[in-house]
Amino acid sequence: MSRLNPQDLLTNNRKWVEDRLAGDPDYFEDLAQQTSPRYMWIGCSDSRVAANEMIGLAPGQVFVHRNVANQVKHADFNCLAAVQYAVDVLKVEHIIIAGHYDCGGVRAAMQSRHSGMVDNWIRCIRDTYMKYRPEFAGCTQESALDLLCELNVRQQVENLSHSRIVQNAWNRGQALAIHGWIYSVRDGLLWDSGVSRACTLDVEPVYRVSPLSETSAMPTKNSDLTFFDAVNS
Ligand code: CO
Numbered sequence: 001m002s003r004l005n006p007q008d009l010l011t012n013n014r015k016w017v018e019d020r021l022a023g024d025p026d027y028f029e030d031l032a033q034q035t036s037p038r039y040m041w042i043g044c045s046d047s048r049v050a051a052n053e054m055i056g057l058a059p060g061q062v063f064v065h066r067n068v069a070n071q072v073k074h075a076d077f078n079c080l081a082a083v084q085y086a087v088d089v090l091k092v093e094h095i096i097i098a099g100h101y102d103c104g105g106v107r108a109a110m111q112s113r114h115s116g117m118v119d120n121w122i123r124c125i126r127d128t129y130m131k132y133r134p135e136f137a138g139c140t141q142e143s144a145l146d147l148l149c150e151l152n153v154r155q156q157v158e159n160l161s162h163s164r165i166v167q168n169a170w171n172r173g174q175a176l177a178i179h180g181w182i183y184s185v186r187d188g189l190l191w192d193s194g195v196s197r198a199c200t201l202d203v204e205p206v207y208r209v210s211p212l213s214e215t216s217a218m219p220t221k222n223s224d225l226t227f228f229d230a231v232n233s
Pocket of ligand 1: 044045046068069070100102103104105106
């Protein structure tokens, strides 16, 4: 692959705009109107995993959140804020948690060396390993890594289904499914791990939350920028 500098990227951008407009003069006007994606994608930050391209969706059709090893943690306000906006405001119907084989984050979780801040981030992947430890019997190092990449996706689907955001949506009758998919960087294929959850009954009773009171305030999609008005008046 050729070595590009930042100026080349801006040049590429102008070419990309020209190409889009050549195909459809209204491309960007239409895109600007598209604010209701049906899908949310939670994926790994790995640069080899292109979020919307490989599932055939154009910009505007998928709301994306990415972090190292596609984690959904109960105290990660970055991820949860994105999920809440996607569920409560955009009303996405599907959240795809997409892991991938040969994930550097999962690999680092299986190693003892010091990798820095990321060690704290991925420590819980070892918990997933311990939870499913018998399933690793007979694995080679590489097949163990593949298996842990799959189980990591399954764990994140469970974590997300345990969240109040998702269960509140289900309790008010909103259609929402969480899927666990895994991508192979070797052949480009995505696979459904068969761990989808689509209602409260899919959640273990101990993780179910009581329905939210109907009087609670919900964020709205087109609320006025009251803070902006207040500080600029
Ligand atoms: Co990864």
